[in-house]
Amino acid sequence: DSAGNPIGIVAISRDISDKEEIQQKYIEAKEKAEEADRLKTAFLANMSHEIRTPMNSIIGFSNLLTEEDLTPEDKAEFIRHINHGSETLLSLIDDIIDIAKIEAGQLMVTFEPYNLREMMDELYVTHAELLKRKGKDHVKLILEKDQLPGSDVVLTDPFRLKQVMTNLLVNAVKFTEKGSITYGYKVTGDFLNFYVKDTGIGISPEGLKVIFERFRQDNRYGIKHQGGTGLGLAISRHIVQLLGGDITVTSSPGEGALFSFIIPYNAYHETVKDKRKGRDSTFNMDWSAKTILVVEDVESHYNYIRSALMRTGINMLRVTSGQESVDICLNDHQIDIVLMDVNLPDMDGYTATGKIKAHKPEIPVIAQTAYNQPGEEERSRKAGCDAYISKPVKLKELLDALAGFLDNQT
Known part of the structure; x- marks a missing residue:
């Protein structure tokens, strides 16, 4: 009123719960984006070190091979370093591609019969050599294999299963300075339980919360303590989930770590024949009566193929x-086999294969590609290719692929 005393109150209320919820989501999204940006920035900074380290070995020891006074032992040692650097670099590239596939939802698994006992034995040989190469011969590598109810063959994705076990074993080797590394598998109900246990430095409580996330590592000893990109465990967890299982870890600082994962136990009761031919050299092959057409536009890769097959005596043509x-397949009756690159400047290798097969279906065509995407092998088969190998082409894989056709020709 005129005296300033309230004579009534008018109030307006509005429900802003939705607005507050949206605002909170914006804040959380902003924080996640900033965290992702920070992690990727740290990842890219660390990547420079991870790439340059193996490249230093590859380039450095390649240059040393040109020295004239090298002994055979020196050459063998330099080549081992070059091979190790190349494998490390390839593994790094594979991890980057895999994490990109995961983000795009394109990482897939393909189930086929696989012998678990053979896989475990191969892992033992590989990682016993890794321990030796790192000067950790005193660390015991122990393999434990459970007796499966049926055969040792199960239905799974052999490449991806081995990738997960390799990631876990490489980490165990990396962080274990004394004691032992024990790995194996056992049947638990309807599941296969795989595990890797070490007596290494262990993982901090903070590290346990983040080690399965992309670009994250246990930084208790600093990022540079053991290197790495922080991708391996994130990829492994995603693969295990695709295989129908889950992965866990128990650890504490100074007490080692136990990684374990389960996948469904899908027994396979037919015998799987070992397709490996054990061709580790070309000295026992005589393909001097055979002619191969190499379709390759990259000079360096053709030179590798030519050098790799030189001792077989095979006649080589290149386009x-x-x-x-x-043109050459349709007009030359002496072509015994074609090694077809897929990525070509004018007409892709699959189209070329289709045209060759339309007129000369008896000529075997082996596709070689650097794409290595899921379904690529199936795509090559549909195009008419008789076999498929991915780049970088390993000598043994190349020889096995060629021998499968050339050794059976009359």
């Missing part, structure tokens, strides 16, 4: 385009 490969 650099898909159309040239079609």
Whole structure:
């Protein structure tokens, strides 16, 4: 009123719960984006070190191989370093590609019969050598294998299963300076339980919360303590989930770590024949009566193929385009096999293969590609290719692929 005393109150209320919820989501999204940006920045900074380290070995020891006074032992040692650096670099590239596939939802698994006992034995040989190479011969590597109810063959994705076990074992080797590393598998109900246990430095409580996240590591000893990109465990967890299982870890600082994961136990009761031919050298092959057409536009890769097959005595023709490969196959009756690059400048290798097969279906065609995407092998088969190998082409895989056709020709 005129005296300033309240004579009534008018109030307006509005429910802003939705607005507050949206605002909170914006804040959380902003924080996640900033965290992701920070992690990727740290990842890229660390990547420079991870790439340059193996490249230093590859380039450095390659240059040392040009020295004239090297002993055979020196050459063998330098080549081992070059091979190790190349494998490390390739593994790094594979991890980056895999994490990109995971983000795009394109990482897939393919189930086929696989012998678990053979896989475990191969892992033992590989990681016993890794321990030796790192000067950790005193660390015991122990393999434990459970007796499966049926055969040792199960239905799984052999490449991805081995990738997970390799990631866990490499980490165990990396962080274990004394004691032992024990790995194996056992049947638990309807599941296969795989495990890797070490007596290494262990993982901090803070590290246990983040080690399965992309680009994250246990930084208790600092990022540079053991290197790495922080991708291996994130990829492993995703693969295990795709296989129908889950992965866990128990650890404490100074007490080692136990990683274990379960996947469904899918027994396979038919015998799986070992397709490996054990061709580790080319000295026992005589393909001097055979002719191979190499379709490859990259000079360095052709030079590798030529050098790799030189001791077999095989006659080699080379073209650099898909159309040239079609022309020479249709007009030359002496082509025994074609090694077809998929990525060509004029006509892709699959199209060229289709045209060759339309007129000369008896000529075997082996596709070689650097794409290595899920379904690529199936795509090559549909295009008419008789076999498929991915780049970088390993000598043994190349020889096995060629022998599968050349050794059976009359």
